[in-house]
Amino acid sequence: MLDDFFIRALLAGLGVAIVTGPLGCFVIWRRLSYFGDTLAHSALLGVTLAYTMEFNIAFSVFIISSLIALILIQLQKRTNLPGDALLGLLAHSSLAVGLVVIGFLTFIRFDIMGLLFGDILAVTIDDLLIIWVGGPLILLVLKLIWKSLFASTVNYELAEAEGLNPDRAKAIFTILMAGIIAISIKMVGLLLITGMLIIPAAMARNISDSPQKMVVYSIIGGVLSVILGLFSSLEFNTPSGPSIIAAALFLFILSLLNIKQSIKLKN
Amino acid sequence: MSTNQNILVKLKEAGFRINDKWLVKGVTLQIEKGKIVTLIGPNGSGKSTTAKIALGIYKKIDGEVEKYTNKVGYVPQKISVDWTLPLRVNDFMTLTENLKAEAINEALSLTGVIHLKDKNLGDLSGGEFQRVLLARAISKKPELLVLDEPVQGVDFTGEIALYELIKKISDELNCGILLISHDLHTVMSATDHVVCLNGHVCCSGTPIDVAKNNEYKALFGEQASQILTRYEHRHDHIHTIEGEIKKN
Numbered sequence: 001m002l003d004d005f006f007i008r009a010l011l012a013g014l015g016v017a018i019v020t021g022p023l024g025c026f027v028i029w030r031r032l033s034y035f036g037d038t039l040a041h042s043a044l045l046g047v048t049l050a051y052t053m054e055f056n057i058a059f060s061v062f063i064i065s066s067l068i069a070l071i072l073i074q075l076q077k078r079t080n081l082p083g084d085a086l087l088g089l090l091a092h093s094s095l096a097v098g099l100v101v102i103g104f105l106t107f108i109r110f111d112i113m114g115l116l117f118g119d120i121l122a123v124t125i126d127d128l129l130i131i132w133v134g135g136p137l138i139l140l141v142l143k144l145i146w147k148s149l150f151a152s153t154v155n156y157e158l159a160e161a162e163g164l165n166p167d168r169a170k171a172i173f174t175i176l177m178a179g180i181i182a183i184s185i186k187m188v189g190l191l192l193i194t195g196m197l198i199i200p201a202a203m204a205r206n207i208s209d210s211p212q213k214m215v216v217y218s219i220i221g222g223v224l225s226v227i228l229g230l231f232s233s234l235e236f237n238t239p240s241g242p243s244i245i246a247a248a249l250f251l252f253i254l255s256l257l258n259i260k261q262s263i264k265l266k267n
Numbered sequence: 268m269s270t271n272q273n274i275l276v277k278l279k280e281a282g283f284r285i286n287d288k289w290l291v292k293g294v295t296l297q298i299e300k301g302k303i304v305t306l307i308g309p310n311g312s313g314k315s316t317t318a319k320i321a322l323g324i325y326k327k328i329d330g331e332v333e334k335y336t337n338k339v340g341y342v343p344q345k346i347s348v349d350w351t352l353p354l355r356v357n358d359f360m361t362l363t364e365n366l367k368a369e370a371i372n373e374a375l376s377l378t379g380v381i382h383l384k385d386k387n388l389g390d391l392s393g394g395e396f397q398r399v400l401l402a403r404a405i406s407k408k409p410e411l412l413v414l415d416e417p418v419q420g421v422d423f424t425g426e427i428a429l430y431e432l433i434k435k436i437s438d439e440l441n442c443g444i445l446l447i448s449h450d451l452h453t454v455m456s457a458t459d460h461v462v463c464l465n466g467h468v469c470c471s472g473t474p475i476d477v478a479k480n481n482e483y484k485a486l487f488g489e490q491a492s493q494i495l496t497r498y499e500h501r502h503d504h505i506h507t508i509e510g511e512i513k514k515n
């Protein structure tokens with residue numbers, strides 16, 4: 001029953017979930033969900049570029065997403081537009097430009113649905129390799145900058161005053177975000193990757209009282225979502241990427257029951 | 268000029284501006300080991316800005332800052348912790364440096380909030396949070412302690428106890444302290460050097476020198492200059508953390 005492609009899908013999903021767990025916590029803590037969305041939208045441009053130039057998709061998405069992040073930082077410095085307007089501008093224009101470029105590439109057949117919502121069942125051995133090398137690398141770097149990043153998330157000036165390096169940590173974190181989007185774009189697609197970042201972490205927030213616990217629960221939540229989502233997509237013949245996100249939503253709703261109970265206990 | 272081994276931070280004609288508006292300018296001061304330097308002045312006179320210049324938070328400044336230590340403890344004037352962060356007092360204590368459990372317990376006991384160790388930061392009252400902030404800053408045994416109104420929101424008796432604690436810490440750790448305070452009584456009694464700011468240094472020196480200074484009188488009023496003597500708190504009992512009252 002467990003075909004080979006299904007094992008590959010499972011391994012890919014688990015590899016992504018382990019990385020989106022901790023990164024997703026920071027996305028919530030630092031209020032970066034729309035930022036993640038913008039990077040993900042720009043990934044479409046990266047994918048088209050990969051097809052035109054015959055690059056590796058993950059590599060090309062990583063480059064474009066990092067570039068968009070850089071442009072965003074520059075725009076924030078040079079214009080008086082609010083942050084969310086700039087994010088919207090970059091998200092939708094890079095998505096549009098990506099689609100326009102696809103229009104020109106009539107010689108290639110694009111699976112637009114696959115790009116938007118992912119095609120985890122088409123994961124190859126190469127993709128697995130990228131996930132299981134890139135993923136742990138992202139986690140390792142995150143561990144190295146954890147102290148600075150976390151302290152500056154709580155209070156920037158405190159971190160700066162006491163000898164940490166918040167600006168560097170923030171820049172590295174941005175690159176890590178581009179990294180996770182690059183390695184997971186094929187699995188969950190560009191419309192759902194932010195969901196994978198936010199929903200398990202949001203679920204974890206409901207049931208944890210310390211940052212470490214939130215990270216661990218977020219990873220567990222992501223892993224459970226992948227398993228639940230993939231098996232149910234096999235069972236009910238539903239699209240796999242959306243099934244994973246729906247499973248994550250299901251876990252989030254369960255975690256709400258926990259909040260209700262603890263509020264009752266307090267009263 | 269001979270270099271003094273005890274100097275921790277030195278500001279020379281330091282100033283900071285946003286666009287063309289000076290927040291503070293021409294500040295010269297130095298903080299030495301075991302000494303308490305206090306900044307006083309009206310609202311908006313550049314006290315917090317001066318502290319941030321000394322800490323190196325502001326990078327594009329006028330003048331010079333020389334910092335000779337990296338072991339810094341900082342209690343900012345304003346800090347708001349987001350509810351999206353599940354953060355207990357215990358986690359907050361190790362925010363910028365990993366500490367042993369004993370060091371955490373010791374610092375929390377000194378500021379009288381050891382019983383709050385496992386509480387969520389969001390559930391603390393203003394005064395309790397202030398005590399936690401102070402505990403966090405001293406727990407890492409810093410060489411330089413920068414306290415921006417460290418006892419705001421702390422109850423009256425607690426305030427006096429905390430100022431005594433600050434004085435004690437400066438003696439025991441032999442650390443230099445830059446203190447920003449509105450409480451002139453305390454400033455005048457526990458401080459080695461006072462800098463009176465009003466966008467620039469309006470006067471500075473020992474508390475007695477400053478109190479006699481005419482510019483100080485103009486800024487704070489005649490009455491303030493009469494606060495020279497140490498504030499004596501006559502209390503025949505102590506309040507424990509649990510709320511019991513003990514006779515002395």
